[in-house]
Amino acid sequence: MVHFRVRREKQLPPVPSERQLNVESITWGGLTWTHIEKPTEQETAYLSQHYSFHPLNLDDVLSRIQRPKIDEYKDHLFIVSHFPYYDPQNQLLVSSEMDMFIGENYLVTIDCTGNLQTLGKFFKLCLTDEEERQKNLGQGPAFLLYRVVDKMVDYCFPMLSKIADDVERVEDNIFSDNVRGAVRELSVIRRDIITFRRIIWPMRAVVGSLEPRIRRFAKTDLEAYFGDLVDHVDRIWDGLDEYKEVIEGLDDTHYSLASNRINEVLRILTILTTIGTVLTVVVSFFGMNVALPGGANPGGHPFSWVIVLAIMLAIIAGMLYFFSRRRWL
16 A cells, blocks of 8 residues: 655754744655755755765755766765756846755755746645656656656756747847847847856756666666657757857847948948038138128128039039949948
8 A cells, every 4th residue: 555645844943943944745655755945054954864965965955056966875866957047037047956865765856046946846746636646756766856857857948949039039120220229139148048058068967877877766767768858958958059059140140230330320421521521621712702691791792602502512413423433322
């Protein structure tokens, strides 16, 4: 007969009142899944009391600078992994750490930052749904670990799709006149791609080496399952690699278009400046000796200003004709 038990672990701190820990556990068919969010020293003390984990690994749980890795011991494995999380407040991708301990009859998952909502939802689903408990916990700790990592890898695809949509949008807008907006969009997408790549690159090695190392904790052959998981991670990496090349090409295209717009503006300004310079010379030459409308300099010819204006218009027309023949316009 299969027994199911849900418990919340508590620990008495030094103060008289009892403090609730961020620890939840599910036991099903001899397998215990313990889940911890935002661990503190109290949670690591709980793990130290109930499991024979190395103190350095417990220190790594509290650290936020650990690289993805697998530490192998006689009776368990310690796995550090990182997955992307989209921060809606700051509108950027950040790295969130997930640590795991796997042994003969247990799996401990630790959401170090509390941002991995997919992991929390999956645990709650197994906590409340008996069919899901049997499906995910009934085949041993290795299969449960596969299901956890698979859920987290699948969580990456919506973020990859968002980057693809952003790339298509900026590709459509890059030929518009909103130069400053395009520059900012390109910079934001490039930042997200770089962050995503920095997270996925070390995870490829960890996911690729998982199956041989957890084989001793598996009840069935899981090679095909982990092979599919590696394929998903490679697809994410290939997608990021493709978008990186696309965004670099769009950046070059945007730079060329912006340079061309600037050259057009400078060409028009140069033409106007050249014409204005010649007109300034003409006006300076006739300025002191020409009778202007309104009675200024009455000693000059009454229509001399018309002659000067005609000369200026002729010079403008001649310069525009010259620029046109030289293909400067």
